[in-house]
Amino acid sequence: MLPSATRYLDTAPEVSRALRDGQPVVALESTIISHGMPYPENVETALRVEHTVRDGGAIPATIAILGGRLKAGLSVDEIRHLGERGQAIIKASRRDIPFVVSRREDGATTVAASMIVSAMAGIRVFATGGIGGVHRGVTETMDVSADLEELARTDVAVVCAGVKSVLDIGRTLEYLETRGVPVVGYRTDNLPAFYTASSGFPVDYRADTPADIAAALQAKWEMGLSGGMVIANPIPAAHALDGDEIDAVIDDAIEEMEHLGITGKDTTPFLLAQIAERTEGRSLAANIELVVNNARLAAEIARVL
Ligand code: PSU
Ligand code: MN
Numbered sequence: 001m002l003p004s005a006t007r008y009l010d011t012a013p014e015v016s017r018a019l020r021d022g023q024p025v026v027a028l029e030s031t032i033i034s035h036g037m038p039y040p041e042n043v044e045t046a047l048r049v050e051h052t053v054r055d056g057g058a059i060p061a062t063i064a065i066l067g068g069r070l071k072a073g074l075s076v077d078e079i080r081h082l083g084e085r086g087q088a089i090i091k092a093s094r095r096d097i098p099f100v101v102s103r104r105e106d107g108a109t110t111v112a113a114s115m116i117v118s119a120m121a122g123i124r125v126f127a128t129g130g131i132g133g134v135h136r137g138v139t140e141t142m143d144v145s146a147d148l149e150e151l152a153r154t155d156v157a158v159v160c161a162g163v164k165s166v167l168d169i170g171r172t173l174e175y176l177e178t179r180g181v182p183v184v185g186y187r188t189d190n191l192p193a194f195y196t197a198s199s200g201f202p203v204d205y206r207a208d209t210p211a212d213i214a215a216a217l218q219a220k221w222e223m224g225l226s227g228g229m230v231i232a233n234p235i236p237a238a239h240a241l242d243g244d245e246i247d248a249v250i251d252d253a254i255e256e257m258e259h260l261g262i263t264g265k266d267t268t269p270f271l272l273a274q275i276a277e278r279t280e281g282r283s284l285a286a287n288i289e290l291v292v293n294n295a296r297l298a299a300e301i302a303r304v305l
């Protein structure tokens with residue numbers, strides 16, 4: 001990190017202490033709070049996820065930008081603020097950070113932006129629900145999430161529940177391969193598809209223990225092979241949705257999005273809300289459980305790393 005970067009960063013005292021003492025820390029994102037879930041479930045989930053990280057023996061550091069300050073570690077009130085203001089908070093990815101900071105605004109950080117702040121703070125393990133990827137219809141729209149480029153360049157391991165079929169899963173995997181990002185299946189040979197345990201696409205590597213993942217991360221970074229890793233953790237069977245049903249719902253939601261002409265950074269939040277509505281909240285319940293499940297695994301990886 002550039003020495004000048006620290007001028008912009010506030011690491012919570014508990015988080016800096018843990019990092020200084022070599023204690024495990026898990027970073028968490030905030031776009032999911034402001035744009036990925038409705039209020040009050042977003043706040044409840046964010047707090048529950050922090051609790052899960054603590055139960056797993058690690059310190060949580062939710063990432064956001066508040067009043068132009070990069071934050072690694074938020075208070076309960078700050079999390080509440082991001083959840084209550086919801087879509088009024090800027091969805092901040094890499095390209096948004098300079099202006100959100102210089103104008104002293106609030107930003108809910110995507111996976112990409114959260115990875116950047118995590119790396120500045122010295123946090124190596126990050127948990128979320130789903131990453132952005134190559135969108136369906138990419139040949140028309142060129143819509144490829146900045147999350148993929150960030151995974152290629154920033155040294156943070158990202159625990160997620162695979163790739164949502166809102167995205168073009170095959171092309172997302174091709175992009176990650178080109179950019180040198182390993183895609184690991186935790187206790188599975190198949191890439192999970194967020195709401196369901198398998199997308200039908202194979203992962204590059206299967207890992208059955210957190211230690212196996214931590215060893216690969218250590219080797220990667222000690223050799224200077226910069227960039228992150230996708231650690232895909234399947235949704236627990238008890239909380240998974242029916243694959244055919246969710247695929248049909250997603251198809252309808254995408255049709256509605258095209259009909260309304262929604263594009264760019266608004267697509268993912270729109271689709272998530274549509275899917276929740278069309279499944280009468282069952283997708284939201286699944287989403288909450290998979291994030292908690294990912295936080296648990298991330299804490300284990302952070303502990304062995
Ligand atoms: N997938 C989800 N929930 C989310 C997101 C993705 O199931 O909240 C968010 C994440 O913050 C991710 C971002 O980094 O959407 C990707 O947005 P975009 O495609 O505009 O880069
Ligand atoms: Mn996009």
